[in-house]
């Protein structure tokens with residue numbers, strides 16, 4: 001197989017995601033070991049590590065020249081020097097996985113020379129696969145997603161974690177409060193990848209986080225690009241695919257308007 005046959009790579013990635021999701025579903029009836037990482041709200045389970053290892057083994061076996069970057073850190077530093085990189089969150093929404101057994105996803109992206117080629121976000125419990133390949137459109141299962149159209153701020157529903165409203169969390173909390181005040185509604189699902197898949201599929205109009213890592217947003221950007229969604233940091237700068245940063249994604253025009261109306265005002269003050 002040609003190493004850069006993106007359709008084949010996408011099909012293999014889908015197969016692995018489905019297999020990994022079966023492992024996750026099976027684990028729900030067992031007692032899972034849970035640990036905390038940087039803080040009591042930063043959880044990791046044995047399944048996060050097991051699923052990440054599963055992808056690493058598959059990728060090393062089939063694409064030994066590809067690099068791997070996963071949240072649980074088994075990748076090392078060599079990923080910086082390879083042309084093709086897999087960026088994987090084995091469970092996005094671990095807190096939901098542990099507490100609710102619902103609303104968690106597997107996020108898999110393949111980038112080549114900095115460009116998103118394949119993006120998959122799998123909503124495990126609903127069996128919904130959001131998938132995209134560069135230039136080939138984005139899909140939810142078998143349905144092609146429509147191109148996103150603009151929406152007015154006062155008619156928009158956005159995804160946002162309420163913690164970003166706390167005083168001096170990362171941005172000026174007053175900016176966040178004003179944004180929450182002006183949109184039609186705010187939702188918080190606890191999985192950044194799923195929330196951005198909802199933006200790509202039109203269920204949400206935007207999603208804001210003041211700190212995400214590459215494995216949280218890499219796959220979502222591939223989906224969003226295919227449907228004409230906009231993405232940047234919360235301050236309107238381009239996202240660097242291998243760096244943690246704030247992330248703001250949304251419908252065209254809506255995205256720009258929010259940055260102009262709320263964020264630029266904050267930067268000026």
Ligand code: IPD
Pocket residue numbers: 043071089091092093094095161189190191192193209211212216
């Ligand atoms: C987290 C989830 C959560 C978001 C956090 C992420 P994890 O990922 O996406 O919704 O608010 O910033 O770290 O730790 O469950 O993979």
Ligand code: CA
Pocket residue numbers: 071089091092093192215216
């Ligand atoms: Ca995550």
Ligand code: CA
Pocket residue numbers: 048071089090091092093094
């Ligand atoms: Ca994770």
